[in-house]
Amino acid sequence: MSTLSYVNVFARDIEALSAFYSQLFGFPEIEAIRSPIFRGLDTGKSCLGFNAHDAYEMLHLAEHADSRGVKFLLNIDVDSPQEVDRLVPVAQAQGATLVKPPYKTYYNWYQAVLLDPEQNVFRINHML
Template sequence: MAHLSYVNVFARDIEALSDFYRRVFGFVEIEAIRSPIFRGLDTGRSSLGFNAHDAYDLLQLSDFRNAVGVKFLLNFDVDTKDAVDHLVPVAVAAGATLVKAPYETYYHWYQAVLLDPEGNVFRINHVLS
């Protein structure tokens, strides 16, 4: 069976954006894979990578460099509703924009929807019992 190893985000500033996720969620940088165009964070179950725009050329994706619109949604699960409520102001103080305040969904999750400092969408979730 396959498993998700990394989610990579193209970023204008890989240092600042990886630092944002480190500060908000406490992820640790995987220093062994650091390069001038990449930063990686250990999330505990998979990894989160940040690619500089130079990687578009490296991966032969230069035709897609200026694609517009929301293309993915990062989800970060936490252990409690209180953790969602705690992390939202931490994320906003670190530069996130709150799109939708914490709420209970019809599928029984408690979540908030935010934009990181580069405008990428992410959610902070707790799955309710």
């Protein structure tokens, strides 16, 4: 069976953006794979990677480097609805923008939608 190993995010500032997610959710950095153009965080089930824009060339993605729009959606699951509520203002204090306050979805999740400091979309979720 295939499994998700990483979700990688292209970031203008890999240190600041990886620190944002590390501090907000307590994900430790995987220091053994740190490089000048990469930071990785252990989420417990998979990993979250942050690539500097220099990686576009390395991956032959240079023609896509200036693309606009939402290219991915990070979903971070937490232990309770109260944890969703607790983390939203913490995220905002660290530079996130609240797009949609915590709410119960039609598929019975409790979640909030935010933009990280580089305007990438992420959700904080709890499956009810």
